[in-house]
Amino acid sequence: MEKQPMNESHKQLELEVKAESRREYQLQLISFAMMILLTFVAFGAVYAELMPVWAAGGFLIILAIIQVFLQLYIFMHMNNRGNTWIVGMMWLGIFVAIITVAALRLLIW
Amino acid sequence: MAHAVEKHPVTGIPANPEKATLEGKNKYVAFWFFLGGETVLFASLFGTYVGLLNSGAPEELRSYNIFEMGLVFLMTMLLLTSSLTSVLAMMNMKANNPGRMKFWLIVTLLLGAGFLGAEIYEFIHYYHIGHTFTSSAFGSAFYTLVGFHGAHVTFGLLWITTLLIRNWNRPIDVYNAPKFYVSSLYWHFIDVVWVFIFSIVYLLGMVS
Incomplete structure (x- = not known):
């Protein structure tokens, strides 16, 4: 078969x-x-x-x-077809990550 | 499985076996979402580390006096190569070559174990010169960040080992392909985090 x-x-x-x-x-x-x-x-x-x-x-x-x-x-x-949500969520994660690092860097002295 | 999936006439399994079923697709997307969350988690540890760099540490235990470039370079090469071998394993999985897939996964495991061994050696060395988790705020931030990454490597090694043992005599199918694929995404992510660790923690620590 x-x-x-x-x-x-x-x-x-x-x-x-x-x-x-x-x-x-x-x-x-x-x-x-x-x-x-x-x-x-x-x-x-x-x-x-x-x-x-x-x-x-x-x-x-x-x-x-x-x-x-x-x-x-x-x-x-990551850029494969049909990965719109994946790319969106990863970029959201990266966006929050940048804010987190910047905030901690500025707040701790 | 609700319905039969179309098999590729040459390989005998679907072209993308990890995404051929709804369950596989869900695992794939959900795992990427998890990695997005991990990005933020590691960012919080990086931010803490950058804020506390050398804080409270005596001169001889500061970043530019304790980090050894040779060892970090070796660790970087091991992990970077293991990321490539993981790619090769997944390419062989998609081509339905279970033997070669297992071979490359074992190479990945060995490289990962080499990395972990070097990290343990490094931590023991630091412990002996007095740089510990509780010796300073710098020490706490350093071990939390680098140790958390090391814990990820350990978990990845155990995960891939378990998958290999469980599926050793099984053919590649739409049931186990998503499991292998997701573990390889995790392994790549470990390397993504390490790229920032060697750049920000070690190299930047050496010049500051």
């Missing part, structure tokens, strides 16, 4: 699946390479003491945000 006839259209489909999976694989590897690169830049900049202290915070946080976006959108596929 489950057996598929190995006709031309099935072979074609198999090739398409393989091509699709290769594309996905490459995308994930590129994303991983970029994360490694961002990590090296962050550690390297601190190790070599390239930045004045006042600039370090903003620089490191920007690198972290880029890396987290790669995680969320490529590794975790």
Whole structure:
């Protein structure tokens, strides 16, 4: 019952699946390479003491945000079709998170 | 299951087995909502840490004197790589390759265990030099934030191990695929939090 006839259209489909999976694989590897690169830049900049202290915070946080976006959108596929609610709720979480950090930072001294 | 789901002619399972049933879809969406909540929870710990950075700590126990870059770099690489191996496991799950999926999940577990081991080593080292949970406000904020992340790693390791044992001899289907998928989302989220920890806690702590 489950057996598929190995006709031309099935072979074609198999090739398409393989091509699709290769594309996905490459995308994930590129994303991983970029994360490694961002990590090296962050550690390297601190190790070599390239930045004045006042600039370090903003620089490191920007690198972290880029890396987290790669995680969320490529590794975790947050932007897949039909994920409107997911994207909305995550952004709501990020919005509240920013307010929380800012408030605590300003309130504690 | 209320109705049969359409199987992909090449892989023999639905194209997205984790979302092929209503139950799977619900788990997927609800887990993302949970991660949105976790974002806020960790934000409160980050805010506390940033506010209390070096507060009450003597000079020799301040962030720029105790953090070791080498160990943190190693931990970052371990966790980042484990995030990739988790992606590879999920790609093999969707392609209906249970053997390779299990292999990559085991690699993920080993990398995660390496990370946890390094963190325990780090905490023991701090304990010996006097940086503890109760030694200063800085210590309390540090261990609450980093320790809470470490607890997440521990939970993730136990979760994935349990899933592997329970489903070791089972084929991939629409019943267990959502379980694997959601655990991999959790694992990625652990790495998301770690990116902010190594940037804000460690690297920023070293320059301040």
